[in-house]
Amino acid sequence: MKTEITRQELLARIHSRLDGNPSGPRTSTEFPDQAWPSQEEMVAQFVAALERASGRVYRAANAGEARERLIQVLRQSQAQRIVWAEGSSLSDLALDSLNGEFHMTCATDLGNSVRDVLAQTDVGITGADYAIAETGTLLLCAHPAMPRLLSALTTVHVAVVQVNQLFPTFAHLAPVVRKQAIAVSHMTLITGPSRTGDIEQVITIGAHGPRELHVILREA
Amino acid sequence: MIAETSRPHRVALFITCLGDLFYPQVGEATVRLLRRAGLTVGFPRRQTCCGQPAYNSGFHHVTRQLAEHFVNVFDNAEYIVTPFGSCAALVKNEYPHLFDDDPKLRERVEALGRRTYELTSFLVDVLGMDDFGATFAARATYHDGCHAYRGLGIYDAPRRLLAHVRGLDLFEMGSPVWCCGFGGTFSVRMPDTSGAILEEKIRRIQATGADVVVSTEFGCMMNIAGGLARRGLPLRVIHLASILAGDVR
Amino acid sequence: MSKTTFDERARSAIADETLQRALARVLNRFRVDRDIALGEVDTLRLRQRAREIRDEALSHLDQYLAQFADNAARNGAVVHWAADAAEANRIAVEIAQSHSVTRVTKAKSMLTEEIGLNHALEAAGISVVETDLGEWIIQLAGQRPAHILWPAHNLTRTQVAQVFARHLGVFVPDDIPTMTALARRELRAKFLEAEMGISGANFALAETGTVVLLTNEGNARFVTGLPRVYVAMVGIEKVVPTWQDLAVLLTLLPRSATGQRITTYVNLINGPRRVGEADGPDKMHLIIVDNGRSGLLGTPYQEALRCIRCSACLNVCPVYQEVGGFTYNAVYVGPIGAVLTPAIQGLARYHELPHASSLCFACREACPVMIDLPRLLLELRRQAAEGQPSPIGWMERLGFRLFGWGARQTWLYELAAKIGRFALRRFARDGRVPFAPFPLSRWTRARDFPVLDPRPFRERWKSQ
Numbered sequence: 050m051k052t053e054i055t056r057q058e059l060l061a062r063i064h065s066r067l068d069g070n071p072s073g074p075r076t077s078t079e080f081p082d083q084a085w086p087s088q089e090e091m092v093a094q095f096v097a098a099l100e101r102a103s104g105r106v107y108r109a110a111n112a113g114e115a116r117e118r119l120i121q122v123l124r125q126s127q128a129q130r131i132v133w134a135e136g137s138s139l140s141d142l143a144l145d146s147l148n149g150e151f152h153m154t155c156a157t158d159l160g161n162s163v164r165d166v167l168a169q170t171d172v173g174i175t176g177a178d179y180a181i182a183e184t185g186t187l188l189l190c191a192h193p194a195m196p197r198l199l200s201a202l203t204t205v206h207v208a209v210v211q212v213n214q215l216f217p218t219f220a221h222l223a224p225v226v227r228k229q230a231i232a233v234s235h236m237t238l239i240t241g242p243s244r245t246g247d248i249e250q251v252i253t254i255g256a257h258g259p260r261e262l263h264v265i266l267r268e269a
Numbered sequence: 270m271i272a273e274t275s276r277p278h279r280v281a282l283f284i285t286c287l288g289d290l291f292y293p294q295v296g297e298a299t300v301r302l303l304r305r306a307g308l309t310v311g312f313p314r315r316q317t318c319c320g321q322p323a324y325n326s327g328f329h330h331v332t333r334q335l336a337e338h339f340v341n342v343f344d345n346a347e348y349i350v351t352p353f354g355s356c357a358a359l360v361k362n363e364y365p366h367l368f369d370d371d372p373k374l375r376e377r378v379e380a381l382g383r384r385t386y387e388l389t390s391f392l393v394d395v396l397g398m399d400d401f402g403a404t405f406a407a408r409a410t411y412h413d414g415c416h417a418y419r420g421l422g423i424y425d426a427p428r429r430l431l432a433h434v435r436g437l438d439l440f441e442m443g444s445p446v447w448c449c450g451f452g453g454t455f456s457v458r459m460p461d462t463s464g465a466i467l468e469e470k471i472r473r474i475q476a477t478g479a480d481v482v483v484s485t486e487f488g489c490m491m492n493i494a495g496g497l498a499r500r501g502l503p504l505r506v507i508h509l510a511s512i513l514a515g516d517v518r
Numbered sequence: 519m520s521k522t523t524f525d526e527r528a529r530s531a532i533a534d535e536t537l538q539r540a541l542a543r544v545l546n547r548f549r550v551d552r553d554i555a556l557g558e559v560d561t562l563r564l565r566q567r568a569r570e571i572r573d574e575a576l577s578h579l580d581q582y583l584a585q586f587a588d589n590a591a592r593n594g595a596v597v598h599w600a601a602d603a604a605e606a607n608r609i610a611v612e613i614a615q616s617h618s619v620t621r622v623t624k625a626k627s628m629l630t631e632e633i634g635l636n637h638a639l640e641a642a643g644i645s646v647v648e649t650d651l652g653e654w655i656i657q658l659a660g661q662r663p664a665h666i667l668w669p670a671h672n673l674t675r676t677q678v679a680q681v682f683a684r685h686l687g688v689f690v691p692d693d694i695p696t697m698t699a700l701a702r703r704e705l706r707a708k709f710l711e712a713e714m715g716i717s718g719a720n721f722a723l724a725e726t727g728t729v730v731l732l733t734n735e736g737n738a739r740f741v742t743g744l745p746r747v748y749v750a751m752v753g754i755e756k757v758v759p760t761w762q763d764l765a766v767l768l769t770l771l772p773r774s775a776t777g778q779r780i781t782t783y784v785n786l787i788n789g790p791r792r793v794g795e796a797d798g799p800d801k802m803h804l805i806i807v808d809n810g811r812s813g814l815l816g817t818p819y820q821e822a823l824r825c826i827r828c829s830a831c832l833n834v835c836p837v838y839q840e841v842g843g844f845t846y847n848a849v850y851v852g853p854i855g856a857v858l859t860p861a862i863q864g865l866a867r868y869h870e871l872p873h874a875s876s877l878c879f880a881c882r883e884a885c886p887v888m889i890d891l892p893r894l895l896l897e898l899r900r901q902a903a904e905g906q907p908s909p910i911g912w913m914e915r916l917g918f919r920l921f922g923w924g925a926r927q928t929w930l931y932e933l934a935a936k937i938g939r940f941a942l943r944r945f946a947r948d949g950r951v952p953f954a955p956f957p958l959s960r961w962t963r964a965r966d967f968p969v970l971d972p973r974p975f976r977e978r979w980k981s982q
Contacts, residue, residue: 235787250547256702290971314928461526
């Protein structure tokens, strides 16, 4: 097979060129900073970093406050169509019962028309698998109950996250991500709404991805 | 700083080809400064050029020949001091690479490089001297040559020396330290590009409001002075040694 | 082969006021932002780690490439290997044709620019739309990228509006939010109708066979997630051994590039969609491309392959600042381009590029993976001057040989100086030389030349 031969040839060529060309010793595989800040410090870092990236962050002490905040965000967005994905930080928010005031659909009920529906959806609500304090980042992994496009195609993305999902930096999260990489086909790190600076290097919020990112950070 | 017992007594002056031909007064000022510091100064007459133009143009075998000549001329010297940074950088940083095929000679060249100093770093870091009692009332700005600044890590030494010049007010151009566009043969290979970088440099100089540009790099001095003259700007370009030696008023 | 020299092209770039304003805007801003972002971390230590990580990958490149490919295949990706541009393009076209693809969206790939992928696809009747806003604008305008990260930075907002009017037939005010919204609408439709998406990769993680993509716009999520077929084109040098290694590079790349702590999106792709997942491409193809990179292994230029395409070297380069990207007449521009282009494509064609530098070392200082770019430029100059055959003219080579001989006889050096002084005196006016004949005429184009002192230092020394 043409491809197979090229693989062997290419790897052999690379190997022969590297022969007798030792690399320097690797000093350490550990990332410099291993300490864990307190949860309160991480929360403060996360909020500051995400706000710097033009995300909106709200703190909620419990499920009740989280739900109130979510309703506020949905009202402000004047959303016509909302799709939400099941997740542990959402399960006690009784999202089904919001169906009166808002047009809410669960992602698992989208059937085959996932793309088309999401392309018309104003707000996507998801949980997150993990969060990173240093950069104000969410990690979302592909999930049967959550289409990846839910946090990408919609105009507004709302994520409900628990404080105990916070990690200090990506380096701290790396071992976890490695395991996920074997389990799922896709993961995204999200830090704020989409943006571009391609015209005159003027930053414009809202490029191809969501125009707004709202994160509800739950203590409990 | 070196303790009194191992303080240098004798240095050999490395004037450089452009220094010899265009800035001999800087050489004289350097000699006077070193003597004032209590040193005996020698001038090995057979020195010519360190080979920088050849090296930058890729003629390393030619540069190696000149490096061997340099070693022959200066090998006996305890200390070699030059008032121009880029030549010191070539000897210290680049010469050893020319002798990869001859480990023994390479060692000699490396040792020689360790004994070679740019003037300001010699005065401040080796002799521990930063005040020569100089007076020069002027609004000045300091131009760091790229080889001295990034090649040799020289930044504080010239500023410490300038800080002790009575009447001199220093107005920095601000960061980052920016090239003047000389770049050796670059200035003649790519004159328009070089000229544009020089234009930017002159803008930054003018923005400081200074009347005097101080430097320790002959290439940069020629380049900047030439650019100022072309524009009819009255700023003076002066080597730091001339100020310290009291040659300018 | 270009008919103009670098300096001639530079001349028009320098005279172009719009370009000059654009350059000043980009470079000043991102230099400052970069410094601030790097000031938050232990930059020196991170750079040393990053260098080690990249060197580790390169010095065992065959092993890590094999690991990456095997893991990607295990994830369900179909892996292809391409020795050169022609092969890579052929494979891409075959993949498209085998899936009956006629519409492709593309994101984030200088490699595809390098190999001319768009031309190959279009020649096969397949339409390609760039989706990074800057890339889309220059695709419409038929322009080459002006910068590694901001390919359309040379265009003002008014010029962008003109591009939209002329090439899209859409008339919008030259207001940036409006134009961005236009791009969102236009490209949204393209994203949804595309049958195949092609991306490059910022990194190829060997440990799990993961393709890593950094964007701010979110377009990579659509290119890699919407169509039924996704193709990732990856240069062999993109390999990174482990996730821990990626953490270091993820800390440095955004900060070095734009001053951000992290880009808005980082896509981590482990193959096509799996059973049970809600969406994603059915098929994923991975094309691993050499195109001359392996030729740098085992040479002094190997370290140039550490490059993570952050563009910091461009942003601090005084030459790039004055002349912009087009002057280089190459896909990769700036200091890294001045090394990679002749190193991979040959000095016969590109022997000028290593000289497009004043050797100020700013790039070496800025590079997050500590590539000694000035040393590589000098090595390229050496190869050009001393190699057989040499692209350098015989006059120059002879001239330097004579110089080397003459400068070792002191009497000859002193004589030459005397002659030079005498010759120059004719052109002196008021203690300076505003014009002199070749070769000094090249100097006097831009500035006056000083007169040689009538008493050189060595003459004065006698009286010391």
